[in-house]
Amino acid sequence: MSRRRAIRPDDLPLLLSPPKNPKGFTKPYFDPDFEIYRSVAKAVPNEEVTLGLEKKCKEMHKDMNLLLKKISKRQELERKYDRIENKIKDMDREIEELHSQLREKY
Structure with missing residues (x-):
């Protein structure tokens, strides 16, 4: 039987995670500024500062998703595009071939 460790408040992320990449949202996105906000918010016990940083992180998360x-x-x-x-180039090639065939024929 495996023993599971109890979840402590430090284990849970205080703020939103940064967004993932646009294709499939699987690769992690790293932003040093975001990590600074996260570490400061965890270190500062002042609730007012923490809430301000949390709001800022949510805005940053939203802006990164939009970007x-x-x-x-x-x-x-x-x-x-x-x-x-490529289709235009193919069509130009066909037109040139047809034009050269018509020149030879007439």
Whole structure:
């Protein structure tokens, strides 16, 4: 039988975790500023300071999520643009081939 250790308040995160990457949200995102807020909030017993830092971390979390969404959308648009560009190049190649065939024929 395995013995489980009781969960202590220090084990629980005081603040929200930073967001994950946009693709699948699996890789951890590290932001040193966020970690500074987290460590200060754990070290400072003053509730007023802790609440202020917690609010700031929530705002930072929201802003980072928004930034990651916009980056993800931009990457998606770049992929679409590349596909369209490749189709245009293929079409230009076909037009050139057809033009050269018509020159030879007539």
